[in-house]
Amino acid sequence: MKEINNEVEALVREMINEKEKAMKMGKAGWDDNLLGMLLKANLKEIEEHGNDEAGISIQEALRLYPPSIMFMRLIYEETKLADMTLPARICVMVPTIFVHHDHEIWGEDAEEFKLERYSGGVAKATKKQLSFFPFGGDPRICIGNNIAMMEAKMAIALILMNFSFEFSPSYTHAPSFIFTLRPQYGVHLVLHKI
Numbered sequence: 297m298k299e300i301n302n303e304v305e306a307l308v309r310e311m312i313n314e315k316e317k318a319m320k321m322g323k324a325g326w327d328d329n330l331l332g333m334l335l336k337a338n339l340k341e342i343e344e345h346g347n348d349e350a351g352i353s354i355q356e357a358l359r360l361y362p363p364s365i366m367f368m369r370l371i372y373e374e375t376k377l378a379d380m381t382l383p384a385r386i387c388v389m390v391p392t393i394f395v396h397h398d399h400e401i402w403g404e405d406a407e408e409f410k411l412e413r414y415s416g417g418v419a420k421a422t423k424k425q426l427s428f429f430p431f432g433g434d435p436r437i438c439i440g441n442n443i444a445m446m447e448a449k450m451a452i453a454l455i456l457m458n459f460s461f462e463f464s465p466s467y468t469h470a471p472s473f474i475f476t477l478r479p480q481y482g483v484h485l486v487l488h489k490i
């Protein structure tokens with residue numbers, strides 16, 4: 297699996313390098329496909345904000361508002377967990393959202409959207425504990441993990457290429473849980489064409 301991953305990464309890197317070369321040489325049409333558009337949006341973002349924070353921003357949003365607020369495990373046999381003994385045939389709930397908002401782990405500012413918390417790396421921000429798992433964990437970790445992150449980055453990059461945006465005065469912050477965590481009244485934005 298790791299080998300396939302490395303191979304895919306190398307291929308994508310090669311494609312990006314080709315695109316970058318075409319861009320530097322001023323070749324016509326270098327940005328006329330999705331990869332070119334993403335590269336252009338990324339460069340613009342770096343130019344304006346100094347670095348690439350899209351991935352970290354999505355991560356911080358997933359920490360505060362994990363769409364899947366918890367997951368469950370059925371225990372088949374008596375299991376020792378630290379100083380607890382969990383009997384067989386009970387259901388254990390892992391409350392993702394509570395761990396993601398835990399002040400002992402994330403600090404007193406746990407409720408704030410704060411990218412600086414990752415400035416020393418994710419391990420430091422999470423005090424080296426397993427405290428960030430929007431896609432679950434163990435062998436049943438979400439198989440859509442990478443595609444979901446890529447999709448979000450693409451959507452954001454494509455929007456940022458064409459629009460700047462701000463909250464509409466009609467936006468009401470109301471995270472609500474109906475099977476997944478979602479904004480109860482939607483996310484009302486005002487888009488400005490750029």
Ligand code: HEM
Nearest residue numbers: 363364367368430431432433436437438439440441443444
């Ligand atoms: C932001 C988007 C997503 C989030 C937050 C998310 C979250 C999760 C979580 C927490 C689990 C683990 C549930 C458990 O352990 O009981 C899970 C499992 C799963 N997810 Fe996602 N998911 C997302 C997107 C996707 C996408 C795009 C796909 C499909 C392309 C997908 C397919 C699956 C499948 C099939 C499982 C079950 C895996 C298994 O049980 O072996 N998810 N997801």
